[in-house]
Amino acid sequence: MAMDERTSFSQEKADCENKEHENNADELKGVSDELKEQYLTFMAKDAEWHSFMIKKLLYKVDLRMIPLLSVMYLLNMLDRSNLAQARLGSLEADLNMTGTNFNLATSILFVGYLLMQLPSNMIITRVRPSLFIGSAMVVWGTVSACQAAVTSFGGLLACRLMLGFVEAPFFSGAIMLMSSWYTRNELAHRISWFYSGCSVANMFGGLLGAAVLGNMDGAHGIEGWRWLFIIEGSITIGVALFSMVFLADMPSKERWLTPEERSYAIWRLIKDTKESDDSAAVSLWEGLKLAVKDVRLYLFILLQHLGILTQTFQYFFPSIVQTLGYGKIATLLLTAPAWFATFIVALAVTYTSGKYQDRCYHICGLIMISFVGNIIASTTTGTGPRMFAMFLMPIGTIASYQIILAWVANTFPRPQVKRSICIAICNMIANTGNIYGSYMYPSTAAPRYLAGGIAVCVMCLAIVVLAFIIRLILQRDNKLLEKKELEGTLEGQEESNDSRAKGFRYVL
Numbered sequence: 179m180a181m182d183e184r185t186s187f188s189q190e191k192a193d194c195e196n197k198e199h200e201n202n203a204d205e206l207k208g209v210s211d212e213l214k215e216q217y218l219t220f221m222a223k224d225a226e227w228h229s230f231m232i233k234k235l236l237y238k239v240d241l242r243m244i245p246l247l248s249v250m251y252l253l254n255m256l257d258r259s260n261l262a263q264a265r266l267g268s269l270e271a272d273l274n275m276t277g278t279n280f281n282l283a284t285s286i287l288f289v290g291y292l293l294m295q296l297p298s299n300m301i302i303t304r305v306r307p308s309l310f311i312g313s314a315m316v317v318w319g320t321v322s323a324c325q326a327a328v329t330s331f332g333g334l335l336a337c338r339l340m341l342g343f344v345e346a347p348f349f350s351g352a353i354m355l356m357s358s359w360y361t362r363n364e365l366a367h368r369i370s371w372f373y374s375g376c377s378v379a380n381m382f383g384g385l386l387g388a389a390v391l392g393n394m395d396g397a398h399g400i401e402g403w404r405w406l407f408i409i410e411g412s413i414t415i416g417v418a419l420f421s422m423v424f425l426a427d428m429p430s431k432e433r434w435l436t437p438e439e440r441s442y443a444i445w446r447l448i449k450d451t452k453e454s455d456d457s458a459a460v461s462l463w464e465g466l467k468l469a470v471k472d473v474r475l476y477l478f479i480l481l482q483h484l485g486i487l488t489q490t491f492q493y494f495f496p497s498i499v500q501t502l503g504y505g506k507i508a509t510l511l512l513t514a515p516a517w518f519a520t521f522i523v524a525l526a527v528t529y530t531s532g533k534y535q536d537r538c539y540h541i542c543g544l545i546m547i548s549f550v551g552n553i554i555a556s557t558t559t560g561t562g563p564r565m566f567a568m569f570l571m572p573i574g575t576i577a578s579y580q581i582i583l584a585w586v587a588n589t590f591p592r593p594q595v596k597r598s599i600c601i602a603i604c605n606m607i608a609n610t611g612n613i614y615g616s617y618m619y620p621s622t623a624a625p626r627y628l629a630g631g632i633a634v635c636v637m638c639l640a641i642v643v644l645a646f647i648i649r650l651i652l653q654r655d656n657k658l659l660e661k662k663e664l665e666g667t668l669e670g671q672e673e674s675n676d677s678r679a680k681g682f683r684y685v686l
Contacts, residue, residue, distance in 0.1 A: 251375030257322040263387030264403035290342030298347035299602030312422030318344040323411025326404035361450040366584035370528035381517035465595030482608035490615035524577040538649035548574025549638040556631030652684040
């Protein structure tokens with residue numbers, strides 16, 4: 179009798195769970211009947227099966243995506259920032275550069291970079307990302323290598339301007355691509371692995387610069403800084419050709435996944451946001467209108483812009499470290515440990531940010547580390563304290579910026595075109611900071627770079643305030659979503675392309 183009661187209870191519980199799954203499937207937004215059937219099939223599986231599938235799927239996706247994107251970003255940063263290493267060679271003397279010429283050569287890259295940012299991220303939703311990003315990388319590697327042939331400051335400016343145009347599709351496109359594979363819990367940590375290319379580029383950029391400037395200057399009658407451009411540009415082209423074949427595209431189109439794995443990859447994203455991630459859900463024009471009408475976008479633009487400005491010191495990092503009093507080669511070698519520490523810390527904090535579903539507090543805590551580093555660097559010239567500050571500055575700014583990137587993608591999850599456009603607009607306007615931010619560290623301000631240090635400290639505090647404002651707004655939005663669900667008014671918004679599905683909550 180007791181066994182019959184337990185069996186009856188288990189059956190009733192299973193029936194209730196199945197009914198709940200069916201109701202959840204009916205509430206999904208923009209999902210076809212076929213996908214709803216798959217949703218029900220996967221929801222009926224036990225936790226052990228899901229754990230196995232997630233591990234198997236993420237292993238394949240991570241293998242195709244993260245190492246390659248990280249190497250591509252490493253090369254992207256090397257090709258963008260190798261001017262700082264070349265400056266420690268004979269670049270300025272050979273091209274007759276004086277005054278703020280170096281600042282102009284650094285900042286002009288971002289003119290082309292900004293102009294192409296939005297168009298490229300709109301295009302990527304309509305083409306194969308692997309071919310689009312890979313092709314852009316071939317061109318930027320070629321332009322980067324061509325910098326070795328310039329004989330005047332004007333020629334260098336032309337190359338830097340063109341380099342910005344052809345680099346534009348990569349960064350925002352990579353963030354967009356990752357957000358099309360990973361859930362909101364997973365995205366921040368994956369962005370950290372991807373963004374580690376920046377830290378590793380700064381770390382190995384110094385080592386590579388030291389090797390080239392120290393050993394190849396004058397080889398075959400070519401200056402060391404020219405060899406630097408040739409070597410790094412050639413490596414970029416080789417990796418780009420490989421990426422066009424190996425890099426992942428979108429979950430629904432990948433042949434290296436089994437049909438079940440493709441369906442499961444799509445289902446995970448639907449389960450995460452309760453909506454389909456269909457690139458054809460809205461037109462490009464409709465996606466643009468949805469993006470510019472969202473007031474939160476402008477808060478994230480400002481947040482990301484400030485985040486970029488706090489990082490402008492990295493383009494002058496070797497010059498800042500040189501104020502410690504060491505030689506050119508030793509200066510480049512001394513930059514490596516700080517970037518390695520940044521890489522490790524970023525991996526740790528983005529993991530906890532995803533695990534605990536927090537963005538605001540992590541950003542605020544990290545940016546205050548940079549605040550302290552800038553105060554130390556601007557108020558003392560002692561070797562010990564300044565070296566300590568060289569660690570704090572990148573650890574705080576780089577790690578917090580990675581979480582900001584994830585927060586942008588998390589806050590504008592659907593439709594896919596809107597997410598892509600929001601990512602591009604934030605990155606586009608944020609990077610204007612690199613145009614004028616480079617002037618915060620003129621060589622005449624050495625060794626303290628007081629104006630730049632004070633400016634960055636103010637921006638760090640502004641980031642803290644802005645992060646809390648965004649958190650409060652998203653907290654309010656979550657309460658409104660919960661209220662509408664309780665009142666049953668959420669269903670009336672089904673026709674809106676920009677409404678959120680039942681059960682969705684913003685990450686704070």
